Amino acid sequence: MKALLISLLAVIGSQAVAQTTVPFDSSAWIYEGKVTKESFQGKDGIRLTDGRITLKDNTFKNGIIEFDMTLSPDRDFPGFGFRMQDKDEFEHIYLRPHRVGNPDAIQYIPIFNGQDSWQFYYGDGYSTTVNYPMNEWVHIKLVVRESQAEIYIGQSTEPSLVIHQLKREPKAGRISLENGAPITTRFANFQYTKTDNPPMAGKFKPEAAPQLGTLLNWQVSSTFDEKLLQTDYTLPQAVASRLTWSNLTAENSGKLNISRIRKRNEEANTVFVKLTIVSDKPQVKKLDLGFSDRAKVYLNSRLLYAGHDEFLSRDYRFLGTVGYYDAIYLDLKKGPNDLWIAVSENFGGWGIQSMIADQSGLTIKP
Template sequence: MKSILLTSGLFATHYIAAQTTVPFDTSHWEITGKMEHETFQGKACIRLLDASLYLKDTTFMNGIIEFDMTLSKDRYFPGCGFRLRDKENFEQVYVRPHQLGNPDAIQYTPVFNMQAAWQLYYGDGYSTAVTYPLEEWVHIKLAVRGTQAEVYVGDPNKPALVIHQLKRPVKPGRISLDNRGPVMTRFANFQYTKTDNPTLLGTFKPEAPPKPGTIMHWDVSNTFDEKRLDNSVTIPPDLASRLTWTTLAAEKSGLVNFSRISKLGDGSNAIFAKVTLMSDKPQIKKLQLGFSDRVNVYVNGKLVYGGQDVFMSRDYRFLGTIGYFDTIYLDLKKGKNELWLGVSETFGGWGIQGMIADPTGITY
């Protein structure tokens, strides 16, 4: 009995030691932007205004992150980052208080090369409706295990968001708190627990297999200025000659997130993705296409389509999210055909997905 009690005590001590409460000071956090200390509704807290805090511990991979925050129904984006490899590459969860109760009130997105991708990852497993009290304290908890995570908002027994699959590599990193936008957010009672087996209460769904005809590999170019494609019905030869290529595998949905390998910037906001289609005869094939934000489609060097799915381009609530919204009929010759997509981006997610509804008679 003594040995059992001793063992139990060791486990209890280990769990308590693993839970770390962190004060908001410069010895524990790197601070960028404006931070102020105050007491609100009886709690000592900080206020962040367009600012970020970066925990100096770089070893969080699996476990629980908890804190309290206050929110107001304004347009801003307070949240938490985790597994930060650096300030440009991390996992992120944030809330949109101005969308309280709407399907995008809370959001998970991977960040690659400083590019968030909420237009590529939305809906089940990425964003959902949530409600919470305004102008008073609400408790936030993230439970992270491997490629899965959950976010609890207020209710500790029911996850508000179940993240079926985190998109970045499972590697340790830092934790951050941030508030993007012109409205102040309060944070209090920050703590985290490192454990490889945090309790997860949600139902996790496996990724659906690729649909028939999905293009699963693209050759992706280096970046260039979108303006190079203006007023041209063919691919500019001087541009084509300077391109370098990387093969990028698609996710099971067919999605290719260009920010995994490229950084968006002024004068580098466009990219080519290409695939070779081998046809056994001259024929027309229907290409179902998703893209963000703008696309020029070339078949054998000639422009056949141009479109845009920019934020609010369809109506005032259109988020610019990617999907198979566009259909293009490809006029293929017998033998080798080159399909090139020039894809340009403003913000919110840079990517494509393509599927040929009936791939009979072609290989790619």
């Protein structure tokens, strides 16, 4: 009798997390862009271009999201958002059908303050190789639990992308389906399940500890126009004197995502990040640096370095991804040394990655 009761409770529990199917003609959606009801290859759905549709339900935190979609081989970035707080704050998954078979055919990024960040987040845990069928239905499934998620493509029982660490705080929000281009993308059979314990098959990795010498603690200024730095070879005091500052901690990788606390626009696309290096004697130390999109490095108010790593700035294949690709040798005086880095952004990721591997004789503070 006890065993029967346990079985009945298990059945009731499974029903409590049943899937919710939401037709696309339901009032449960908010429509933006061009949405056309359409039947294609035996499935009723919508054709979506130049916009998104957003579910009004704002309580999805953990669980499963599933739908079917069609893809075109043209350059496009259709996908979906989840845990949306608003249009500028959400977790984002999108597909690159024109990159089918390549290591970046699918992408996860966090959206902070409306800013893309694919130049920051790439490779294992963020993007991977997928082979999509074109112009026919393919099933997409997300499973998410707290700070971990996995994506299934087609009927595979193994996840195509394992997201080891979602970058935003786990917080309930809305779900959206998106296609920002005029290229045809269709969606059908949308459903979702809210449950705190969805089954997951991925092999998740813990976040690695910071490398020795990683610079984690910075101050970040208010935003200003990059043009104010174009003619000076020393730190412009007229700009510096009117800035306000906030503390920001980098991720363990050393990547400092400025968009977490700052919103850029065309007239205010730059911030300074700064820290103080106290040296016990005059000495030279190597600063390893990555950045997106442009950086100017000042030591004790003197300009030492300027770099440009924006998308396509070197050739048609240059992505501008952030890594330790540059090095600067800091000629430190005894005592405090002020390190300021101006970081300017177009799109794709706003911030730096930095390390001073040899910190002997140094005290570093924001």
